[in-house]
Amino acid sequence: MVGRGSSVYANDVLGGEVVLVTGGGSGIGLATAWAAVAGGAAGVAIAGRKGHRLEAAAEVLVERGEAEGYDCRILPVVMDIRHLASVESGIATVIDVFGRIDVVVNNAGGQYVSPAEDISPKGWRAVVDTNLTGTWNVLVGVFAALDAAAPDKAALRGLRCVNVVADMWAGMPHMAHSGAARAGVVNLTHTLAVEWARYGIRINAVAPGIIVSSGLDSYPAPVRAALPSIAAACPTGRGGTESEVAAAIIFLASSGASYVNGAVLRVDGGSSLRKGIELSSFFPPHPAIPPYHSAPFLADKYGAFIQASRL
Ligand SMILES: CCCCCCCCC/C=C/C(=O)SCCNC(=O)CCNC(=O)[C@H](O)C(C)(C)COP(=O)(O)OP(=O)(O)OC[C@H]1O[C@@H](n2cnc3c(N)ncnc32)[C@H](O)[C@@H]1OP(=O)(O)O
Numbered sequence: 001m002v003g004r005g006s007s008v009y010a011n012d013v014l015g016g017e018v019v020l021v022t023g024g025g026s027g028i029g030l031a032t033a034w035a036a037v038a039g040g041a042a043g044v045a046i047a048g049r050k051g052h053r054l055e056a057a058a059e060v061l062v063e064r065g066e067a068e069g070y071d072c073r074i075l076p077v078v079m080d081i082r083h084l085a086s087v088e089s090g091i092a093t094v095i096d097v098f099g100r101i102d103v104v105v106n107n108a109g110g111q112y113v114s115p116a117e118d119i120s121p122k123g124w125r126a127v128v129d130t131n132l133t134g135t136w137n138v139l140v141g142v143f144a145a146l147d148a149a150a151p152d153k154a155a156l157r158g159l160r161c162v163n164v165v166a167d168m169w170a171g172m173p174h175m176a177h178s179g180a181a182r183a184g185v186v187n188l189t190h191t192l193a194v195e196w197a198r199y200g201i202r203i204n205a206v207a208p209g210i211i212v213s214s215g216l217d218s219y220p221a222p223v224r225a226a227l228p229s230i231a232a233a234c235p236t237g238r239g240g241t242e243s244e245v246a247a248a249i250i251f252l253a254s255s256g257a258s259y260v261n262g263a264v265l266r267v268d269g270g271s272s273l274r275k276g277i278e279l280s281s282f283f284p285p286h287p288a289i290p291p292y293h294s295a296p297f298l299a300d301k302y303g304a305f306i307q308a309s310r311l
């Protein structure tokens, strides 16, 4: 985690501001919440579905904040981003308590590993509703609440949004639902960066590679066993840390990024530059089916056509 003295930013980089971090009760979200405390935020709301997890995280943030001399209030907010009504009620609580929101970090999300053909309709919906619709719900929820808070869209001016996506540039083999949803969030980031700029809102995204976070604990043992070698194959030879992602999020939220709008910052040690084929090599070919690109397969299926077309 980033801390006073060890922070890469000035201790007032978010001086006096109010930050909402979804998924702030664990992993990257919690590291981001701490980085906001250490950046001088006046209030940090951490949102998630599990109240007990949020309470425990809030306690850690308060204790550490006090120990290091920060003056920041922490607000745990139970909210399920899949449901707009829950999001609206959570955001109303944040505005009731803090009176404003300056920074929104759409970090809540997740997926499970599955061959595409085995993803059930319910599983597809769960992942898309969480990562794409959930991000949308929070963005429009905050927009509506701030719009209602003051005339002439004054409370929207200066709002910064940072969406956490994933390294899906070369596809996300065995996570098709998540790759599609994250690509949707990237496009939404681009669209709203243009559309909402007229209100003085900036919106950007961060795309983590493999980050050694609490989130990885939820994956099945064979996947966890493979992760160190997948991470080691990245050009920098290691996985990233939660606070490295948090630092990128704080940068995009800060005035240091005041002319950065619609950007996607990859925090992946360069892994997206070489990922797709290496990831697919983790999954052995189906024993009964030759790889599509194998010469015999192509020859069998298209050989006659290719020969004919050469005449
Ligand atoms: C090696 C490769 C490269 C590996 C490369 C690794 C790169 C890592 C990059 C990214 C890392 C991270 O994001 S790590 C941090 C993210 N954290 C997580 O991913 C947390 C764990 N994931 C989740 O919580 C879930 O996947 C998610 C669907 C999002 C939410 O789960 P919920 O329990 O809330 O969902 P529910 O509504 O209960 O479930 C809905 C349905 O979803 C399906 N479903 C849910 N979890 C399932 C599971 N584990 N396996 C099968 N199916 C599942 C079932 O059909 C469920 O229906 P029923 O059958 O009726 O129950």
Ligand SMILES: NC(=O)C1=CN([C@@H]2O[C@H](COP(=O)(O)OP(=O)(O)OC[C@H]3O[C@@H](n4cnc5c(N)ncnc54)[C@H](OP(=O)(O)O)[C@@H]3O)[C@@H](O)[C@H]2O)C=CC1
Binding pocket: 022, 023, 024, 025, 026, 027, 028, 029, 047, 048, 049, 050, 051, 053, 079, 080, 081, 082, 107, 108, 109, 110, 111, 130, 134, 164, 165, 166, 167, 207, 208, 209, 210, 211, 212, 213, 214, 215, 216
């Ligand atoms: N770790 C990695 O390698 C990578 C992570 N990411 C992404 O970064 C983000 C943070 O992940 P990480 O910290 O690693 O993992 P975690 O699993 O620790 O964090 C996910 C957080 O999202 C919250 N969350 C999940 N679903 C919902 C929901 N429906 N409503 C509200 N909150 C929800 C969870 O809280 P609760 O369960 O209490 O609701 C949890 O705090 C995720 O979007 C993840 O997919 C992207 C690429 C790589």
